[in-house]
Amino acid sequence: MAAKPFASSADTEAKEQTLEVLADGVYALTAEGDPNVGAIEGEDFVVAFEALATPTAAKEWLAQLREHTDKPVRYLVLSHYHAVRVLGASAFDATVILTHELTHELIRERGKEDWASEFGRMPRLAKDADSVPGLTWPTQTFADRTTIDLGGDRGELVLEYFGRGHTEGDIVAWLPKQKILFAGDLVEAQAALYTGDAFHRDWAGATLDRVKALGAEMLVGGRGAVSRGREEVDAAIEQTRTFLNVMIREVGTVHERGGTLKEAFTATHAALVDDYGHWPIFEHCLPFDVSRLWDEFSGVERPVIWTAERDREVWAQLQG
16 A cells, blocks of 8 residues: 655645634634634724734735725734744734743744644645744733723623643633634634644543633634534534544553554544544644654653654654
8 A cells, every 4th residue: 555645745735715704893714624714803903813824825814804904913813833823923013922821932942843844744834935034922921811802892802721732822712792712723623633732631621621611602613614603613612522532542542451653543543534534634633643642641741842854753653
């Protein structure tokens, strides 16, 4: 059997983008399983949520947003640190770049390595890679909760940290008045999970419990379609939780009996592929997911830094 192309290196077809107006002044851009972004209008400014992989890609999103509002971007909120989510930040000319304080530390610790890793895994997303001026650094951070007053009768935007999940520092953006949640990569709507930097048991348990407890009536996940209505919102959260729990069960079982990482990958793939194998980036993510979860079961508390070289080694071992 021929080896599978590395990660998403063979994924070269452009995805169709859809800009949706979720409520007055609330926008989401989805793209058939590519990373989602959003924006929220204040009285005289815009809050942008996520930045895409490069300034060139971000400018294309902003051009679509400018068909609806010409207000300046005052705040750029980044839900977490992964290169394809944040390196387009310079395009926004934001006054404030907001992240969780742990995200700031992750950028310091592994920003350059993650940049090389992610652009190698997903070259199509790295549109005009040379347009990236350098690492994206937050200008403001917080620990648990902070709010942005949107002005007038628009209410407030609440940024909250619910615990470790997709990374150490994921935050959500919550509009309590409109009951709209931008969940970042803590929730995916019918798209495979990337968990290579995750804390699987925290994420599947208390973190998702807190996300669900908000009672959102509309949810924009990190990838996939917008979830509308409590039934769809809860389904997206539980799809995410189930994916994690199946991984935890399968990898844990192999680890406990003294099996190998390759055996854990094979068992996890078999358990997930029928239900989730047709979802975007399933084959791409799973080797890195299982490798990180195997480390967790082996007592490695924090994720090992991914490098372009380590990516290829894990891929060859598990998907080769």
